[in-house]
Amino acid sequence: xxxxxxxxxxxxxxxxxxxxxxxxxxxxxxxxxxxxxxxxxxxxxxxxxxxxxxxxxxxxxxxxxxxxxxxxxxxxxxxxxxxxxxxxxxxxxxxxxxxxxxxxxxxxxxxxxxx
Amino acid sequence: xxxxxxxxxxxxxxxxxxxxxxxxxxxxxxxxxxxxxxxxxxxxxxxxxxxxxxxxxxxxxxxxxxxxxxxxxxxxxxxxxxxxxxxxxxxxxxxxxxxxxxxxxxxxxxxx
Numbered sequence: 202x203x204x205x206x207x208x209x210x211x212x213x214x215x216x217x218x219x220x221x222x223x224x225x226x227x228x229x230x231x232x233x234x235x236x237x238x239x240x241x242x243x244x245x246x247x248x249x250x251x252x253x254x255x256x257x258x259x260x261x262x263x264x265x266x267x268x269x270x271x272x273x274x275x276x277x278x279x280x281x282x283x284x285x286x287x288x289x290x291x292x293x294x295x296x297x298x299x300x301x302x303x304x305x306x307x308x309x310x311x312x313x314x315x316x
Numbered sequence: 317x318x319x320x321x322x323x324x325x326x327x328x329x330x331x332x333x334x335x336x337x338x339x340x341x342x343x344x345x346x347x348x349x350x351x352x353x354x355x356x357x358x359x360x361x362x363x364x365x366x367x368x369x370x371x372x373x374x375x376x377x378x379x380x381x382x383x384x385x386x387x388x389x390x391x392x393x394x395x396x397x398x399x400x401x402x403x404x405x406x407x408x409x410x411x412x413x414x415x416x417x418x419x420x421x422x423x424x425x426x427x428x
Contacts, residue, residue, distance in 0.1 A: 244418040291359055303348055307359040
């Protein structure tokens with residue numbers, strides 16, 4: 202398994218509070234991604250990073266920000282959590298060198314509940 | 317906007333049967349296509365990746381095909397086993413591979 206960890210694995214928070222989720226990789230892969238998975242919507246890309254300090258928006262980026270100050274860490278922040286952000290959040294990585302190396306490897310997920 | 321559809325949403329088969337899972341997509345300008353497996357409460361495990369220039373990929377009892385012109389991919393599982401029970405997800409990578417769109421998945425149950 203690719204070395205990807207996510208923390209916390211479970212979190213319950215209240216509406217309006219800030220929340221930060223962490224993704225850590227030991228593979229030295231260039232690309233890192235944050236997805237959310239919801240019943241009826243499948244997985245949707247929130248933000249991704251193509252290098253240190255290089256990030257871009259995905260399909261559902263509103264209400265989320267990201268930061269990548271080191272190759273191994275990619276942080277997802279909900280500035281002011283809302284109930285609609287209750288979801289399971291997955292981090293993924295890929296080396297992005299083309300061909301089979303574009304395979305994305307996923308972390309175990311973080312279950313976030315916003316009350 | 318790329319739309320990815322997987323049919324059926326759920327499938328139940330007896331052990332030993334060969335089966336096919338279907339994935340269709342609306343925009344043929346793709347970079348690659350991946351098939352994933354997801355067990356309940358777990359993350360996704362990559363099964364196969366097909367580049368846009370390829371027609372199929374094989375890994376053990378799994379074979380994935382890609383027909384860009386018709387916007388279709390199939391995942392063939394030979395001699396199914398109860399351990400194959402999981403949700404199978406198809407994901408289509410856009411031209412820069414950073415805009416990956418997922419289908420909703422097919423939940424497979426293989427009965428002993």
